[in-house]
Amino acid sequence: MAAAAQTQASPTTGSVVELRHVHKWYGEFHVLKDINLQVRLGERVVVCGPSGSGKSTMIRCINRLEEHQRGHIFVEGKELTNDLRQVDAIRKEVGMVFQHFNLFPHMTVLENLILGPTWVRKIPRKEAIDTAMMYLERVKIPEQANKHPGQLSGGQQQRVAIARSLCMKPKIMLFDEPTSALDPEMIKEVLDVMVELAEEGMTMICVTHEMGFARTVGDTMVFMDQGEIVEMAPPAEFFANPKNERTQLFLSQILSH
Amino acid sequence: MTDRTAAHEDWTRPPAATTGVIGWMRKNLFSSWLNSLMTLLAIYVLISTIPGLFQWAFIDAIWGDNPPEVCKNMPGACWSFINEKYRLILFGVYPYEEQWRPLVAMIIFLTLIFGSCIKPLWVLGKWIMAIWAVGLVMVGILMWGGVLGMEYVDQSQWGGLPLTLFLATFGAVLSFPLAILLALGRRSDMPAIKTICVVYIELIRGVPLISILFMASVMFPLFLPTGVSIDKLLRAVVGLILFSAAYGAEIVRGGLQAIPRGQYEAADAMGLTYWQKMGKVILPQALRITIPPMVNGFIGGFKDTSLVLIIGLFDLLYATRLAFQDISWRPYYIEGYVFCALIYFCFCFFMSRYSQWLERYLAKGQNY
Numbered sequence: 001m002a003a004a005a006q007t008q009a010s011p012t013t014g015s016v017v018e019l020r021h022v023h024k025w026y027g028e029f030h031v032l033k034d035i036n037l038q039v040r041l042g043e044r045v046v047v048c049g050p051s052g053s054g055k056s057t058m059i060r061c062i063n064r065l066e067e068h069q070r071g072h073i074f075v076e077g078k079e080l081t082n083d084l085r086q087v088d089a090i091r092k093e094v095g096m097v098f099q100h101f102n103l104f105p106h107m108t109v110l111e112n113l114i115l116g117p118t119w120v121r122k123i124p125r126k127e128a129i130d131t132a133m134m135y136l137e138r139v140k141i142p143e144q145a146n147k148h149p150g151q152l153s154g155g156q157q158q159r160v161a162i163a164r165s166l167c168m169k170p171k172i173m174l175f176d177e178p179t180s181a182l183d184p185e186m187i188k189e190v191l192d193v194m195v196e197l198a199e200e201g202m203t204m205i206c207v208t209h210e211m212g213f214a215r216t217v218g219d220t221m222v223f224m225d226q227g228e229i230v231e232m233a234p235p236a237e238f239f240a241n242p243k244n245e246r247t248q249l250f251l252s253q254i255l256s257h
Numbered sequence: 258m259t260d261r262t263a264a265h266e267d268w269t270r271p272p273a274a275t276t277g278v279i280g281w282m283r284k285n286l287f288s289s290w291l292n293s294l295m296t297l298l299a300i301y302v303l304i305s306t307i308p309g310l311f312q313w314a315f316i317d318a319i320w321g322d323n324p325p326e327v328c329k330n331m332p333g334a335c336w337s338f339i340n341e342k343y344r345l346i347l348f349g350v351y352p353y354e355e356q357w358r359p360l361v362a363m364i365i366f367l368t369l370i371f372g373s374c375i376k377p378l379w380v381l382g383k384w385i386m387a388i389w390a391v392g393l394v395m396v397g398i399l400m401w402g403g404v405l406g407m408e409y410v411d412q413s414q415w416g417g418l419p420l421t422l423f424l425a426t427f428g429a430v431l432s433f434p435l436a437i438l439l440a441l442g443r444r445s446d447m448p449a450i451k452t453i454c455v456v457y458i459e460l461i462r463g464v465p466l467i468s469i470l471f472m473a474s475v476m477f478p479l480f481l482p483t484g485v486s487i488d489k490l491l492r493a494v495v496g497l498i499l500f501s502a503a504y505g506a507e508i509v510r511g512g513l514q515a516i517p518r519g520q521y522e523a524a525d526a527m528g529l530t531y532w533q534k535m536g537k538v539i540l541p542q543a544l545r546i547t548i549p550p551m552v553n554g555f556i557g558g559f560k561d562t563s564l565v566l567i568i569g570l571f572d573l574l575y576a577t578r579l580a581f582q583d584i585s586w587r588p589y590y591i592e593g594y595v596f597c598a599l600i601y602f603c604f605c606f607f608m609s610r611y612s613q614w615l616e617r618y619l620a621k622g623q624n625y
């Protein structure tokens with residue numbers, strides 16, 4: 001059995017993220033059921049599905065904020081195991097943006113941005129500041145560098161959070177509903193930044209219900225329900241003729257308003 | 258003349274009854290029946306205590322250099338007692354001729370403490386540690402002597418305020434890192450570490466300080482090989498540190514619990530190691546919110562140092578009691594306690610005010 005698992009344990013060539021027969025339980029509750037997903041370099045995957053379907057859990061397994069209990073997850077060819085050093089090595093390459101930003105409130109925006117680069121990547125402070133300012137300009141808020149996160153609007157905070165991830169020069173970006181805690185007028189400024197990022201060729205896995213965004217930049221739509229991947233297709237096909245009836249129901253609900 | 262009433266009502270100002278002293282009193286002291294009742298009650302209590310106290314402490318008091326006979330059967334406070342004995346109270350049984358040394362040592366020590374509290378001096382950064390090291394060496398040389406022509410004074414002769422300050426400061430400062438480690442350990446994923454910390458905290462918290470000090474002084478030596486002896490003062494400090502660390506740990510744990518899970522996750526997702534995450538992200542936030550209960554603990558600990566008398570150390574309170582062991586001054590113990598209480602109060606009040614300032618200072622620019 002162990003030997004069989006060993007022989008399986010090598011990622012499919014060409015995929016930067018691969019989930020293979022991944023299962024996870026919270027106690028008795030089966031949150032992830034046999035998840036299979038391959039993400040190529042530069043691919044943009046958009047994950048959607050009803051609340052509680054396990055979307056967050058799935059992408060949180062990719063940087064091991066959650067542990068999977070069965071199956072294999074490979075990131076950049078390395079498998080996620082209990083080896084903490086391996087986990088840290090993978091986390092360096094994977095950026096994550098959260099629904100509630102999770103900026104560090106006791107630091108200024110700039111300090112938030114250089115924390116990872118200086119401590120994890122061991123980049124000299126001066127250089128880290130230059131990079132940070134560059135990314136702050138990219139997300140269009142260089143003038144806020146010395147403020148504390150609490151003094152910024154939600155949209156600005158989320159753009160800072162994206163910049164913070166980018167400062168680590170990640171190869172893959174995970175987004176967990178980055179716009180769903182924002183007021184409507186701020187959603188666009190965050191989506192604009194994400195579209196730009198996609199156009200530069202960043203590999204992205206994004207949980208979102210922003211279907212406009214999914215249509216413009218998505219390469220693959222993933223629909224999850226009750227812990228399973230129910231349907232996976234390019235956006236054009238996914239929206240035009242969804243095959244599964246659960247997908248049809250979900251789309252009819254979400255597109256009706 | 259006809260629109261006189263209109264002119265009379267000045268719309269540009271608030272009505273007189275809501276401003277000024279009367280307005281303030283109406284709003285704050287007599288806003289309701291209950292409030293008025295409480296105000297009157299408070300006034301009554303003040304009237305029935307303050308004038309009498311004032312009469313005793315100032316008007317009828319006997320000041321200056323007088324023998325105890327002068328105070329006999331007098332209605333006021335006998336401050337001559339303090340006049341006579343303040344050096345015993347402040348410095349205990351430290352050799353009389355040498356008492357300038359603990360005085361200077363104490364001034365250096367307090368300068369170090371207050372200096373470290375003042376914001377403009379924080380620019381010194383790491384130098385503060387070096388200054389402390391030099392300062393403490395100077396304090397040690399002054400207290401022990403034995404060099405530079407100063408007579409050697411064994412620490413069994415130290416006492417009074419310097420002793421209380423040393424005990425309280427080292428007890429508080431050194432227990433702090435231990436408290437943090439215990440709190441982190443208690444929240445650790447590793448069962449062995451977690452169990453050790455839980456057992457330690459619960460054990461120490463379940464026992465009075467007096468018994469810990471007593472064990473430190475009586476039981477420690479039993480475990481040590483014959484010939485090796487740890488000094489009484491050191492044992493007291495160790496006892497105080499071990500004790501306050503258990504309480505501090507629970508305070509820190511409360512702070513850690515108040516930090517949202519997202520903060521841990523963001524730090525993890527960035528690839529920070531455990532100690533980087535704690536040191537840079539979690540503890541700075543957790544410790545800020547634990548300032549009020551921490552300082553509360555320090556204030557309690559400061560006064561708890563008076564319990565070291567049971568292992569025979571002459572702290573401020575014990576030295577005060579020593580002062581009225583003198584038969585002729587015995588009736589004036591109240592004055593002694595008042596004096597002693599005032600000293601305690603000054604330090605505790607400073608700590609309290611400082612913590613309030615620190616809280617506001619650290620809260621600047623961030624709102625949760």
Ligand SMILES: Nc1ncnc2c1ncn2[C@@H]1O[C@H](COP(=O)(O)OP(=O)(O)OP(=O)(O)O)[C@@H](O)[C@H]1O
Nearest residue numbers: 026029031049050051052053054055056057058177
């Ligand atoms: N720590 C936990 N312990 C137990 N159950 C959990 C835990 N975290 C999540 N769950 C459950 O797992 C299921 C999947 O949660 P998950 O957060 O992945 O859903 P989601 O698809 O992201 O939903 P949403 O759109 O609301 O964010 C939910 O039913 C949730 O109640």
Ligand SMILES: [Mg+2]
Nearest residue numbers: 055056057177
């Ligand atoms: Mg979710």
